[in-house]
Amino acid sequence: MNRAIADYHKDDENHWVARLNCGHFQHVRHNPPWTNRPWVETLTGRKSMIGHELNCKKCDEGAPLDYQVL
Template identity: 45%
Template structure:
């Protein structure tokens, strides 16, 4: 799987956090216990700490082009 880095964060229309990746793709990081437990995403400091970290982009692994994704 191709590795990108997290270059920033934004929120979607439902206020879920979305990682913006260096490859041009995006990835949701939801905290919805018990299915998805990512309490760190709610903390601004912990989100900032993830910027610059490697991230295995599933879209890149599938050969997806950023231009044909709805980001």
């Protein structure tokens, strides 16, 4: 299910994590050639992707929320 990126934070290993508007977190790594997300490496790039939709597998699975949506 597609959900929009609402914000970002870093995890304990210093990797970027998107906060989706559904209440789930999803890692957004730039790890070529498997995952090509160079935009995640800069503040400007991350800001440009606010509102962009990612496939939320946690929603598909009915997983509990990672954070409270206000």
